[in-house]
Amino acid sequence: MAVEQSQDAAPTTARLAADGVFKVFGAKPEKALEMAAAGVPRDEILRSTGNTVAVRDVSFEVTPGETFVVMGLSGSGKSTLVRCIARLTDVTRGTVTINDRDLTAMNELELREVRRKQMSMVFQHFGLFPHRRVIDNVAYGLEIQGVPREQRHAKALEVLDVVGLGGWGDHYPQQLSGGMQQRVGLGRALAVEPEILFFDEPFSALDPLIRREMQDELLRLQADMHRTIMFITHDFDEAIKLGDRIAIMKDGEFDQIGTALELLANPATDYVREFTEDVSRIKVLTAWHVMKPPAGEAIGATVGVNQPIDEILVVLLAAEDAVGVEDLSGALVGVVDREAVISVLDTES
Amino acid sequence: MTATSTTDLTSLEASWMERYRHWILLAVGVVALQAAFGWVEAFPALLDNTFSDPIDSFGRWQQSARRTHWLFTGLFTPLSTGVGWALDTVESFLLWLPWFILPLGVFLAVARSQSRKVALVAGLAMLYPGLVGLWEVTIDTLALMTIAVFFSVTIGVPMGIWGALRPRAEKIMRPALDAMQTVPAPVYFLPMLMLFGIGRVPATFATVIYALPPVVRLTTLGIREVAGQAVEASEMFGATQRQTMLKVQLPMALPTIMTGVTQTIMMALGIVVLATLLGAGGLGQEIMETLSQRRTGRGIATGLAVVAIAMVLDRIGRATVVTDRASLPSRRTTLIAAGGLVGLTIVGFVTGLTEFPELWDTKVFDPIDDAVVWARDNLSWLTRGFNDIVVGQF
Numbered sequence: 072m073a074v075e076q077s078q079d080a081a082p083t084t085a086r087l088a089a090d091g092v093f094k095v096f097g098a099k100p101e102k103a104l105e106m107a108a109a110g111v112p113r114d115e116i117l118r119s120t121g122n123t124v125a126v127r128d129v130s131f132e133v134t135p136g137e138t139f140v141v142m143g144l145s146g147s148g149k150s151t152l153v154r155c156i157a158r159l160t161d162v163t164r165g166t167v168t169i170n171d172r173d174l175t176a177m178n179e180l181e182l183r184e185v186r187r188k189q190m191s192m193v194f195q196h197f198g199l200f201p202h203r204r205v206i207d208n209v210a211y212g213l214e215i216q217g218v219p220r221e222q223r224h225a226k227a228l229e230v231l232d233v234v235g236l237g238g239w240g241d242h243y244p245q246q247l248s249g250g251m252q253q254r255v256g257l258g259r260a261l262a263v264e265p266e267i268l269f270f271d272e273p274f275s276a277l278d279p280l281i282r283r284e285m286q287d288e289l290l291r292l293q294a295d296m297h298r299t300i301m302f303i304t305h306d307f308d309e310a311i312k313l314g315d316r317i318a319i320m321k322d323g324e325f326d327q328i329g330t331a332l333e334l335l336a337n338p339a340t341d342y343v344r345e346f347t348e349d350v351s352r353i354k355v356l357t358a359w360h361v362m363k364p365p366a367g368e369a370i371g372a373t374v375g376v377n378q379p380i381d382e383i384l385v386v387l388l389a390a391e392d393a394v395g396v397e398d399l400s401g402a403l404v405g406v407v408d409r410e411a412v413i414s415v416l417d418t419e420s
Numbered sequence: 421m422t423a424t425s426t427t428d429l430t431s432l433e434a435s436w437m438e439r440y441r442h443w444i445l446l447a448v449g450v451v452a453l454q455a456a457f458g459w460v461e462a463f464p465a466l467l468d469n470t471f472s473d474p475i476d477s478f479g480r481w482q483q484s485a486r487r488t489h490w491l492f493t494g495l496f497t498p499l500s501t502g503v504g505w506a507l508d509t510v511e512s513f514l515l516w517l518p519w520f521i522l523p524l525g526v527f528l529a530v531a532r533s534q535s536r537k538v539a540l541v542a543g544l545a546m547l548y549p550g551l552v553g554l555w556e557v558t559i560d561t562l563a564l565m566t567i568a569v570f571f572s573v574t575i576g577v578p579m580g581i582w583g584a585l586r587p588r589a590e591k592i593m594r595p596a597l598d599a600m601q602t603v604p605a606p607v608y609f610l611p612m613l614m615l616f617g618i619g620r621v622p623a624t625f626a627t628v629i630y631a632l633p634p635v636v637r638l639t640t641l642g643i644r645e646v647a648g649q650a651v652e653a654s655e656m657f658g659a660t661q662r663q664t665m666l667k668v669q670l671p672m673a674l675p676t677i678m679t680g681v682t683q684t685i686m687m688a689l690g691i692v693v694l695a696t697l698l699g700a701g702g703l704g705q706e707i708m709e710t711l712s713q714r715r716t717g718r719g720i721a722t723g724l725a726v727v728a729i730a731m732v733l734d735r736i737g738r739a740t741v742v743t744d745r746a747s748l749p750s751r752r753t754t755l756i757a758a759g760g761l762v763g764l765t766i767v768g769f770v771t772g773l774t775e776f777p778e779l780w781d782t783k784v785f786d787p788i789d790d791a792v793v794w795a796r797d798n799l800s801w802l803t804r805g806f807n808d809i810v811v812g813q814f
């Protein structure tokens with residue numbers, strides 16, 4: 072997703088950071104917090120205090136235009152983390168900053184302002200408004216900001232085209248399939264032109280085929296928009312496909328943060344290794360994972376930026392030397408040579 | 421450890437409160453009334469061990485205070501005047517309409533979101549009271565119902581919202597609402613009589629109190645039930661609490677709220693017959709009279725009119741709960757239907773067809789009266805033995 076293909080929207084400059092974030096559920100979290108900070112296991116804290124430590128000492132930074140994926144199994148605290156970052160729930164300890172402004176210290180008015188102008192969220196179960204037509208769902212954020220009806224509808228129509236729902240504006244959400252409903256959710260988030268987008272398992276409720284389609288759609292959109300994205304998933308393949316960097320979360324903590332290649336090459340813990348082991352590298356890694364910037368070398372054939380390695384292999388074997396990598400609009404954005412592919416094959420054991 | 425014992429204590433307190441809440445509320449009510457009307461002015465009679473004395477003296481006091489005390493001149497009397505005016509207005513409007521507009525309007529309102537058949541039955545139910553000569557008394561009752569339900573909803577929905585936003589408020593409200601429903605309705609009648617005198621106004625207020633709980637409760641429930649993600653989605657767009665309530669929570673809770681309104685309507689209709697005791701008139705009075713005259717057939721005819729009204733209001737209530745918005749008629753169709761009703765109203769006045777035609781009246785039910793009388797006179801040999809046994813036992 073690091074593909075440069077800037078067309079309309081200027082890349083965002085929004086930088087998102089979390090520093091030492093803890094979230095403890097239950098009354099009187101102080102003692103549980105101390106224990107969590109001291110490294111006592113989650114079960115033990117729950118047993119002795121009755122508090123659930125959902126997020127423990129999480130720090131990370133998402134650079135402008137980056138897609139940061141948090142991957143973990145159910146119950147590992149992913150939703151709680153993204154809700155803390157978006158301040159749908161308050162952190163127990165730690166800070167969250169957007170462009171160095173402390174989100175955790177904002178009052179209600181400042182928070183509303185930031186939410187209106189800078190961030191949006193896409194939800195796992197869509198969170199659509201069933202009583203509003205699709206167009207009014209998409210225009211909701213603008214309506215909240217007080218944008219006049221005609222203007223916000225014009226923008227909503229534009230966004231509906233972008234997410235592939237042109238002509239569906241007058242329908243109600245229930246009349247749409249699951250995949251289309253999530254397109255509405257996506258369009259609703261995009262309509263306010265946020266700099267930062269949060270996704271909490273947005274495609275988990277969809278069929279595998281539709282899920283892949285939506286992932287491709289997001290890749291395509293992000294190639295144009297360059298938003299700062301925090302994306303939650305429990306699907307490692309999805310993480311690799313979408314993430315510039317991936318954090319593996321377990322029991323409320325980050326085990327490792329790295330690019331897909333880094334995780335695959337050097338899993339930091341046994342837990343991370345469990346995920347990477349089963350992954351077929353040549354199927355999930357694509358051209359953009361392994362490509363280098365073009366440096367004027369002779370290029371025989373070209374491949375698409377999102378084509379997996381196993382497809383590139385065939386092209387590479389037939390080609391004289393390196394193959395070029397084209398983005399969605401056909402522009403040359405990189406090259407893949409034999410060494411790059413061999414290094415991937417090396418880690419496949 | 422301390423935490424556990426505190427919870428035990430509170431839950432113990434709660435159950436104690438729960439068990440005695442009716443009595444507590446009654447006591448609070450009595451004290452509040454006394455405070456309002458002033459120990460100073462009226463009765464230091466609480467020390468008297470008879471309960472009737474203070475009430476008597478209160479009755480006497482309010483008779484004299486009616487024209488002077490600020491509670492009457494500033495609150496109850498204007499309130500009474502206003503509600504009386506609203507009742508008259510609604511009633512004369514409904515009677516002013518050509519008779520066929522109301523059944524037709526019911527049909528269209530129900531047909532908007534339900535099947536033609538259901539709508540037709542509802543329309544016919546609205547027609548029925550007219551066919552048996554009960555048109556005016558039915559309109560009388562309908563007017564009282566309309567005003568009472570209007571008040572119940574305008575008071576009940578905000579209370580329900582408050583309960584949904586403030587769990588503590590809900591905790592206080594819930595036992596009060598329970599009490600309002602479990603205390604037999606005539607208990608309200610006495611204070612209503614004292615405050616508003618006799619007539620349709622106190623009947624309206626008694627009805628409002630009795631019918632209020634369902635709409636409050638279901639509003640709270642409906643708002644609570646709204647999917648958390650929809651509310652969070654709204655918050656994430658920077659909506660204020662008010663915006664989220666008006667644009668997301670209330671509209672999404674509407675089906676549940678309307679269920680509450682339908683229940684409220686049914687409760688109100690149930691009490692309307694009893695409210696005759698307060699001088700409500702209408703169908704209730706008709707039933708009381710036929711009962712006292714032992715005219716069984718006419719009683720049945722009137723009872724059926726109450727059932728018909730219940731059905732009409734229930735159908736209209738249900739019809740407003742639209743689950744499938746896409747199947748609703750277009751705005752144009754709705755406008756045409758409304759325009760048609762207005763047009764027909766004019767036609768009705770031009771042709772002079774405004775009053776319900778005298779087709780039949782309750783006399784069609786006289787055969788039933790005759791049958792009952794005949795049975796009493798001729799089947800006594802059958803019933804006497806049974807009668808003797810029962811009477812003989814006591």
Ligand SMILES: Nc1ncnc2c1ncn2[C@@H]1O[C@H](COP(=O)(O)OP(=O)(O)O)[C@@H](O)[C@H]1O
Nearest residue numbers: 096123125143144145146147148149150151152
């Ligand atoms: N509101 C809450 N109150 C108490 N515990 C919660 C709450 N929300 C989540 N938890 C707990 O926090 C842990 C992490 O949950 P969650 O963040 O939903 O995980 P994930 O999204 O990774 O499945 C779980 O053990 C869950 O039971």
Ligand SMILES: [Mg+2]
Nearest residue numbers: 149150151272
């Ligand atoms: Mg989750």
